[in-house]
Amino acid sequence: MVSYQVWNASIFAYTISSHILIVTLTLGLSLLILISEFIALRYKNKYYEALAHKMSIALVINFAFGTASGVFMAVELFLFWPEFMRVVGDVAMGTFYAEVFAFLVESISLVTYVYFWDNFRNRWHHWLVSIGILLGTGASAALIVNVNAWMNTPTGSFNIPHYLETGKIIDVNPLKVFWEPSTFAQQFHMYAAEYLAGSMMILVYLAYKYMKTRDIEAKKVYMAGISILSVISIIDIIITGIAGSNELTTLMAVEPLKYASLEQNMVPTNYGAPEHIFGLIINGKEAYYINLPLAQSLLAYPLTLGHGAIPGLSSYPASSWSPSVSHDFLDLMVGAGVLIGLFWLYVVIQYFRKKNPMNDKKTLWATIVFGIIAVLTMEDGWWTAEVGRAPYVIRSPVPGGIIVNGVKYYGVMDISQATSYSPYVWTIGIAVIIFYLIIEPLMFYYMAKVLNIPDINSELNKADSEVNEKKVTGIKAGMR
Amino acid sequence: MDIYFYANTYFIKLVIATMVVFLGSEFMAIFPVFTNFKKHKETVERHIVPIWEITGTTIVVFVVELELIYSSLTPIASYLFIPLVGTFILLLVLRNVWIIYAEFIWKNKHNRVINSENFYKGYLIATFIMVILFLTAIVTLMYGKGIHLNLTDLSASYISYIPMLSTYNYWLFLLGTLFVAYGLSAVFYRTMKIESFVPLTTVIIGLILSVSGLYGVAIADKVPSGDIYLLIIPLILTLIIPVLYMNKRTTNIASYKPIFFILMVFAVFIIEAPVTYIAGGAFPISNFASANSMQAFNLYLSILGGIIFLGFMIMYAYVYANNPEKFGMEKPLKKETVTK
Numbered sequence: 001m002v003s004y005q006v007w008n009a010s011i012f013a014y015t016i017s018s019h020i021l022i023v024t025l026t027l028g029l030s031l032l033i034l035i036s037e038f039i040a041l042r043y044k045n046k047y048y049e050a051l052a053h054k055m056s057i058a059l060v061i062n063f064a065f066g067t068a069s070g071v072f073m074a075v076e077l078f079l080f081w082p083e084f085m086r087v088v089g090d091v092a093m094g095t096f097y098a099e100v101f102a103f104l105v106e107s108i109s110l111v112t113y114v115y116f117w118d119n120f121r122n123r124w125h126h127w128l129v130s131i132g133i134l135l136g137t138g139a140s141a142a143l144i145v146n147v148n149a150w151m152n153t154p155t156g157s158f159n160i161p162h163y164l165e166t167g168k169i170i171d172v173n174p175l176k177v178f179w180e181p182s183t184f185a186q187q188f189h190m191y192a193a194e195y196l197a198g199s200m201m202i203l204v205y206l207a208y209k210y211m212k213t214r215d216i217e218a219k220k221v222y223m224a225g226i227s228i229l230s231v232i233s234i235i236d237i238i239i240t241g242i243a244g245s246n247e248l249t250t251l252m253a254v255e256p257l258k259y260a261s262l263e264q265n266m267v268p269t270n271y272g273a274p275e276h277i278f279g280l281i282i283n284g285k286e287a288y289y290i291n292l293p294l295a296q297s298l299l300a301y302p303l304t305l306g307h308g309a310i311p312g313l314s315s316y317p318a319s320s321w322s323p324s325v326s327h328d329f330l331d332l333m334v335g336a337g338v339l340i341g342l343f344w345l346y347v348v349i350q351y352f353r354k355k356n357p358m359n360d361k362k363t364l365w366a367t368i369v370f371g372i373i374a375v376l377t378m379e380d381g382w383w384t385a386e387v388g389r390a391p392y393v394i395r396s397p398v399p400g401g402i403i404v405n406g407v408k409y410y411g412v413m414d415i416s417q418a419t420s421y422s423p424y425v426w427t428i429g430i431a432v433i434i435f436y437l438i439i440e441p442l443m444f445y446y447m448a449k450v451l452n453i454p455d456i457n458s459e460l461n462k463a464d465s466e467v468n469e470k471k472v473t474g475i476k477a478g479m480r
Numbered sequence: 481m482d483i484y485f486y487a488n489t490y491f492i493k494l495v496i497a498t499m500v501v502f503l504g505s506e507f508m509a510i511f512p513v514f515t516n517f518k519k520h521k522e523t524v525e526r527h528i529v530p531i532w533e534i535t536g537t538t539i540v541v542f543v544v545e546l547e548l549i550y551s552s553l554t555p556i557a558s559y560l561f562i563p564l565v566g567t568f569i570l571l572l573v574l575r576n577v578w579i580i581y582a583e584f585i586w587k588n589k590h591n592r593v594i595n596s597e598n599f600y601k602g603y604l605i606a607t608f609i610m611v612i613l614f615l616t617a618i619v620t621l622m623y624g625k626g627i628h629l630n631l632t633d634l635s636a637s638y639i640s641y642i643p644m645l646s647t648y649n650y651w652l653f654l655l656g657t658l659f660v661a662y663g664l665s666a667v668f669y670r671t672m673k674i675e676s677f678v679p680l681t682t683v684i685i686g687l688i689l690s691v692s693g694l695y696g697v698a699i700a701d702k703v704p705s706g707d708i709y710l711l712i713i714p715l716i717l718t719l720i721i722p723v724l725y726m727n728k729r730t731t732n733i734a735s736y737k738p739i740f741f742i743l744m745v746f747a748v749f750i751i752e753a754p755v756t757y758i759a760g761g762a763f764p765i766s767n768f769a770s771a772n773s774m775q776a777f778n779l780y781l782s783i784l785g786g787i788i789f790l791g792f793m794i795m796y797a798y799v800y801a802n803n804p805e806k807f808g809m810e811k812p813l814k815k816e817t818v819t820k
Contacts, residue, residue: 065573067537068573078554078555097785099544101784101785109792111533111534116802435573
C-alpha cells in the first residue's frame with residue numbers, strides 16, 4: 001500500500017516535472033523573440049521578423065496552458081501540503097505575491113506585443129515590449145526559485161526554535177525569503193539551465209522543420225531561429241557548467257548534509273575524496289559504483305590540490321539522509337551536461353573549419369537528440385535538487401542541524417508533517433495524472449500546428465513591409 | 481489588528497472587484513455570441529481576445545493575495561470547496577484551451593464541429609459556469625448555509641449544498657445577476673439599438689432581484705444594517721450605464737470600456753466593502769489573518785506592484801487606442817443592423 005507521503009510527493013513531483021516543461025519553453029521563447037525581432041529591425045531582415053511573429057503566437061499558446069497549469073498547481077499545493085502552505089502563507093508568501101506582479105507584467109506585455117503588433121508606429125517601441133515579456137517571465141521564475149532556496153536554507157525568516165517547540169510562528173521577517181544563503185547559487189543555476197533547455201527544446205522543433213520542409217523561404221525562417229538558438233546554447237552551456245560547479249560549492253558550505261547525500265560520501269574527509277559515479281547505498285554501505293580516486297577533492301579544491309574538508313554522511317543520522325537515488329540523478333545530470341557540452345564544442349570546431357555545421361543533416365539530427373537530452377537533463381536537475389532535500393520539506397537553518405532543548409533537528413518540517421491525510425488526495429492525484437497526460441501533448445501538438453507556415457509568401461511580404469515600414473492594412477492584428 | 485490589516489482587507493476587495501468585472505465582461509459575451517455569432521463575432525473578439533489573459537492573471541492575483549492576507553483561510557477554503565474549486569480549475573483550463581483554439585484555429589474553418597464558432601461558444605460556456613460557481617462559492621461562504629466547519633479538524637469539515645440550493649435568496653441573487661448581465665451586455669457589446677428599453681428594463685429587473693437576494697445574504701452574514709444601505713451606490717452606478725446608453729449624446733460613454741470598467745469595479749467594491757464575517761456570521765474574517773509583519777509587507781508590495789500594474793495598463797490602453805479604426809470608440813449601431 002502506497003503511503004500518503006509517497007503518493008503526495010510522487011504526484012507533486014509529476015506535476016512540477018510537467019509544469020516545468022511549459023516554464024522552460026516560455027523562457028526560451030521570450031529570449032528568442034527578443035533577439036529575433038532585434039535582428040529583424042536592426043538589419044531589416046524579414047525572415048527574423050516572420051520568426052519573431054510566429055514564435056510570439058507559440059508563446060501565447062504556451063501562456064494559455066501555463067496559466068491553467070500554474071493555477072492547478074497552486075491549488076494542488078493547498079490540497080496536498082496544507083501544513084507546509086500554512087507556514088509558507090505566514091512566512092514566505094511575499095515572494096509568491098511579488099511573482100504575481102511579474103506575471104502581470106508578462107501577461108500585459110505579451111498581450112500588447114502579440115495582439116497590437118500593427119498598432120505601433122515606431123517598431124522599436126514594439127520591440128521594447130518584448131523586454132517586458134523577458135523580464136516578466138524571468139522574474140516569475142526567479143521569484144518561485146526564491147521559495148525553493150528558502151526551503152533549503154531558511155535563515156532568519158521566522159523564529160524556528162520557537163516553531164519547533166510550539167508549532168507557532170512568531171518573529172516573521174517577510175523580506176528574508178528574498179535572499180537566503182542558497183538563493184544566488186540556485187538562481188544562477190536555474191537561469192543557466194532553463195534558458196539552455198528552453199533554447200534546445202525549440203531547436204528540436206526548428207531543426208526537424210528545417211529538414212522536413214522543401215520550401216527555400218521557409219527554410220530561411222527556420223534557419224534564422226536555429227542560428228540564434230545555437231549561439232545561445234553554446235554560450236549557455238559554458239555558463240551552466242560554471243553555475244553547476246558554483247551550486248555544488250555552495251551546497252558544501254550551506255547544506256553539507258545534502259551535499260554528502262548527493263555525492264554519496266559515506267565519511268567526511270580532508271584530502272583524497274574520490275568521486276563515485278552512480279551506485280547505491282544498501283544497508284548503510286555503498287555498492288555498484290565506479291570509483292575515481294581523488295577526483296572529488298581535486299574538483300572541490302583545485303587550488304590546494306585537493307586539500308580541504310569534504311562533508312560525509314556518517315556525521316548525520318541515517319534517518320536524515322536523502323534517498324541514494326539522488327546521487328544517481330546528480331551523476332546523470334553532470335554526465336549529460338558534459339555530453340551536451342561536447343556536442344556544442346564539435347559544432348564550434350566545425351564552424352571555425354568553415355563547414356557550416358547547422359546545415360548538415362547529421363548535425364541537425366544530433367541537435368534533435370541532444371535537445372531532448374537537454375530537456376531530460378533539466379528535469380533530472382530538479383529531481384536531484386528535490387529528492388536531495390528529502391526527507392525534509394524545509395531544512396534546518398543551521399548547516400549542521402539546529403539544537404532546541406537539547407534535541408538536534410536537521411529539518412524544520414519533514415514530508416510526513418507537511419502532507420495531507422485527506423482521502424481526497426487519491427482521486428485528485430489521479431485527476432492530476434490524467435490532466436497533464438492530456439494537456440501537454442495537446443499543447444505541443446497545437447503549437448506545432450499553429451507554427452506551420454502554410455503561406456510563406458504572404459507571411460514574408462507582411463514581414464518585409466513591417467521591417468521596412470511599408471505597412472500593410474486590412475490584416476487582423478496579431479493574426480496575419 | 482493594525483492599520484495594515486484594514487488597508488489590506490480593502491485592497492483584496494479591490495482585487496476581487498477587478499477580477500469579477502474582468503471575468504464578468506467576458507461572461508456577458510455569451511448573450512451576443514449565442515444569439516447571432518456571425519454578426520457579433522468581431523465586436524466580441526475585439527474585446528475578449530486581448531483581455532482573457534489578463535482576466536486569468538487577476539484570478540491568480542486573487543488566490544495569492546488571499547493566502548497572503550488570510551493565511552489560515554485559504555487551506556480551509558480549498559478543502560471546503562474542493563468540488564467547486566476542482567470544477568473551476570478544470571473549466572479555467574478548458575476556457576484557455578478553447579479560446580486559443582478559436583483564435584488560432586488552423587484548418588477546417590468550415591468544419592461543422594471543429595470551427596472557430598464552436599470553440600468560442602465552448603469558451604463562453606466554460607466562462608459562464610465559472611462565474612456561476614464563483615458566485616455560488618461567495619454566497620455560500622457569506623450565507624453559511626450547509627457549511628460544517630471544524631477549525632481543529634479540517635478533515636471533519638464539509639459543505640452540504642442542498643440547504644444552500646433550497647434558499648430563495650441564492651436564487652434571487654443568481655437570477656438577478658443574469659438579468660443585469662444581459663442588460664449590460666447589450667450596452668457593452670452594443671447589440672441593441674439605443675432607443676430600445678430592453679437593456680434598462682432587464683437591468684432594473686435584475687437589480688431588484690439581486691439586491692433582494694443580496695440583502696438576505698448580508699443580513700445572515702451580520703453585515704451592519706447601516707452598511708446595507710450602501711447598496712444604493714452600486715445600484716445607481718449600474719443603472720447609469722443603460723440610462724446613458726439610451727441618450728444619443730452619451731451612448732458612446734456608456735459603452736466605452738474604460739468607463740464601464742471603472743464604474744463596475746467601484747460598484748462591486750462597494751458591495752463587498754462591509755463584509756467582515758464568513759459562514760453566516762459565525763467567524764470574523766480577521767480570525768484568519770496573517771501576522772502583522774506580513775500584513776505590512778503585503779501593503780507596501782501591493783502599492784509598489786499596483787504602480788507597476790497601473791503603468792503597464794496605461795501602456796496597454798495607449799497602444800489599444802492607437803488604432804482608431806480597430807480599437808477606438810465604436811460607432812453606435814444603426815437601426816438596420818439591430819439584433820432582433
